[in-house]
Amino acid sequence: MKIFLTLILLFTALLNHANPVKERVESISQLIDSYPDSAYSLAINLLDESIEEGDDYGIVQTNFILAYVHGNIKAEYGKAIIYYLEAIRYAEKARYPEVGKTLTSLYKNCGVIFRKFKSYDLAEEYYNKALSYASMLPNDSETHSINFNKAGLLMDQKRYDEAIEILSDLISKSDNTSKNFWKYNNRLGIAYFEAGYYELSIEAHLNSLVFDKLSNELDAYTTHNIGRSYAALGRSEEAIAHFNDAIEKKKLLEDKSPLFSSYKELGELIYKEGQVKQSLAYFNMAEKYLDKTQDISQFELFKVKANALFDLKDFNQSKKYEDLYSSALNEYLITQEQIQETDRRYNMDLITKRYFDEVEKQERIASILFYSKLTSGSLLAVLLLVIGYNRYERVRLRRTITRELAAYRMVD
Structure with a gap:
């Protein structure tokens, strides 16, 4: 394997001498999914060359690749954001033909990461910037994709009416031959449900069934x-009928884990109707498909099952499931603390602020050097010093931010 990777690196390196930057970027991009480390090393080399030659396309695209590897493959989101912001900084000044499409993707990807770490204000700001560039592209696919993500962001913040407005507009611009038709209607149905508009939720979900290539899973x-x-x-009778219908459809799927939610929610509904024994039968079926994740809806099954067993006076089994629920809840709380710790470590607001503070500081120093009065020495020597300094600072910028991020993590 090592020999094979070495041959890839040597072949690509030789190819790079003959290819223009754009072709080199494309060749590196093809390696990302299968050989991310090789792609990363080649991107670093091309980035350094592009900085040296002042090639904006190379600088933007290699930063984009490095951000993608950090964010999508290594899950190093702090580093990913730094590279995305660096790519944006150069792309905003670039003039190559595809720069608008590039900026659309860069801002969108930043929005996705900011949303993941609950930096909602930043996420919305960057989605809106992405939309401003997407509006200048020849088709609406990117605009629709960003608006769909933005609707999800608004739902995260319980801003359901705003999300509903966006999703309704997306649906009006799609037709039932596109998978997006189901996707938009499904999210609209969820938004209506969370907002308490249950009749409208049913209507939206029924509309999604019109999609003419609907899979069994969907x-x-x-x-x-x-x-x-x-x-x-x-409306219990209709609810029970749909839950049972969903169960029969889920039984046909290769992955049977979705059966959990239908059995559990059907059991809860039956329990509320006073049919305790029947509800326990559904809870027992749900337990067969429990996936042991940290999803709170999974281990809440233990609580409702304990209640049913208690009502049936099976006190020993009831206590067993109460203990299981208590233990799972404790593990869940510990996990949430770890997640919060990770969120603090990847404080996107702080990382972004540090990045722009560093950029401003370096640009201010460069400006002072360039415009200050030359009181001694050779004019040419000082100008060469300024040029060299500016080139060096471009390379130093990303390294400084990376070091500060690492130091921030150690202190945290």
Whole structure:
């Protein structure tokens, strides 16, 4: 394997001498998924060359590649953001033909990471910037994609009415031959449900079923969501019918884990109807598909099952499931603390502020050097010093931010 990778690196290196920067970027991009480390090393080399030659396209695209590797492959989101911001800084000044499309993707990807770490203000700001560039592209696909992500961001913040407006507009611009038609209607149905508009949620989910290439999985998922809305409306008979229909459809899937939610929610509905023994049968079925994740909806099964067992006077089994729920809840709380610690470590607001503070500081120093009165020495020598300094600072910028980020983590 090492010999093979070495041959790839040597071949690509030889190819690079003959290819222009754009072709070199494309060859590196093809390596990312299969050989990310090789792609990363080649991108670093091309970035240094591009900085030396003042090639904006090379600087932007290699920073983009490095950001992608850090964010999508290594899950090093702090470093990813730094490279994305560096790519944006150069792309904003660049004039190559595809720069608008590049900036659209850069701002969108930043928005995705900011949303992941709950920096909602930054996420919205960068989605809006992405939309401003997407509006200048020849087709609307990027605009629709960003608006779909933005609707999800608004739902994270419980701004359901704003999300509903965006999703409704997306649906009006799509048709039932596109998979997006199901995707938009499904998210709209969820937004309506979370906002308490249960009738409208049912309508949106029913509309999504019109998609003419609906898979069994999506059909089962949609049927389950309709059942949830009927349950929320207190229309038990219709809810039970949809949950049972969803169960039959999910049984046909290769992955049976989705059966968990339908059995659990059907059991909860039956329990509220006073059919305790029957509800326990559904809870037992749900337990077969418990995936042991840290999803709170999974281990809440232990609580509802403990209640049913208690009502049936099976006190020993009831206590067993109470203990299981207590233990799982404790593990969940510990995990949440770890997640919060990770969020603090990847404080996107702080990382972004540090980046722009560093850029401002370096640009201010460069400006002072360039415009100050030359009181001694050779004019040419000082000008050469300034040029050399500016080139060096471009390389130093990303390294300074990376070091500060590492130091911040150690202190944290």
